[in-house]
Amino acid sequence: MTPLLLALALQVGPAPAASVPAAPVPAATPQTQVAATVDPRLGECLELAATDPVTAVVRANEWIAGNGGVPAQQCLGLAEAGSERWDRAEAAFAKAAMLSSELDRPDTGNLWMQAGNAALADGQGAAALSHFDRAIATGQLAGKALGEVQLDRARALVAAGRADEAAKALARATELVPQDPLAWLLTATLARRMDDLMKAASAIETAGALAPEEPAVLLESGNIAALKGDMAMAKAKWQRVAAAAPGTAQAEAAIAQLATLAAADEPAQAPVTPPAGS
Template sequence: MLSFRLAFPLLPFVVMAAAPAAAQKFETPLDPPPDHTRRYADCLKQARSDPLKALPMAEKWHADGGGLAARHCVAVAMFRAGRYVQAAAQFEAIARDMGQDRPRVRAELWAQAGQAWMEAGGAEKAAEAQGRALELNGHDADLWVERALSYAAMLAWPRAISDLDQALRLRPNNVEILVLRAAAWRNAGNPARALDDANRALKVAADHSEALLERGFAYLARGERPQANADFDKVLRLVPPESKAARRAEAGKRGEQPGAAPPAPTAPPKPGGKR
């Protein structure tokens, strides 16, 4: 799963908490010193572009009193460098050390921890971290999708479906979420419900290749090969010949069902625009 959460800094007001307790005091969380804000942004930019170089710099900044902002940059650099377990532990520690303040920022930190655990192959720990995030911000559809994907990795299909239900309550008729739930229903052994969700998605986006694939696989599971092949043929007309979608469609035409986990979206499903 792409790390969209780690592509950007946390909300700017978290920087206030990053100041050394005795050395700097800010009047409000929304008014950090410009030089401190710039250092945080520069550190995260370096962490994204060259994490192995950024990591010792961020660690030195933390040793010099960089506080939570420096620690967050350390965690992002660890993540980008592939040190996922350490990054997850760091994100969680920062969230805990913030106490009861800034629930949305803490939710984002727990979500970032969840992504790191997923990259480390720890789906159960990821779901636990994402659960902590949802306790703080249950109105974030992306969070429900992320935990659903963790449950899918655990083959816990009823839990995945339940979380996708919550995401769809927040974003009704979102095509990407409907496709994910169709895949979850299919894997849960209910192709009729999978077909319903795929059809709902295709009413919104008639040429959506993943929705067509899911409808094809639902038809296949129901033994309706002509309908399945019609969808697989349409996918093959829509996508590049060597693409993953094309390979899945070709497998479907051979009568093969895909693997257990539903495909993760290439970006978090959104109603439009950046989050």
């Protein structure tokens, strides 16, 4: 299962309810009861999307043809994501979200989040941001779910070159999900790019405490240490990445940084005196 498909899987089902004052709750009608229940076929769809996405798409379309409604559209999005056809996944999730909104279902916010993540994977930052904002506007997201969508918004804002707004979204994300190392890692990376090394160092220290062996955290820790002039620390961090995560993009970046560091440390060669008579 790809990392993004796994992330989408975690968004299957209604979001935790926002904290609101107690009020009389009417008896659930059959429609609201169904809306509050996750269709078990979504779990089957997700497993098939991870192992055989082509068949998953066929099954999803059959489910849609049988008036499967919102879950069937969501299944199609998961199936298309399994093949990394992100534009089709986005369209399916967005259609599911719109239908869910019409039915006043509690999973509308999550569906917009899924549409946003698919758009972001497809490089469509503006569309992703629109989807994430619609997810927040549902009022269904709270706590961790709201923190994660703020984190996603920050990624979209960075892609759009709106660094100041991204920093605000990340600040909100770290308030809501303070135990998420990715929120602190992205905060550190953005702060480094904005030349705020004090904030970057503080954020990467927190990320490191939460995920001490995460290659991306170690790599960024080395980057920040190098900019602060602590080359011994930078070298140690990059060496850990190269040793712990061989073959990954983080390891390749760390090896390149180590090569640059080694080249800078090499003393200039003394000029060679040609032999007499040459």
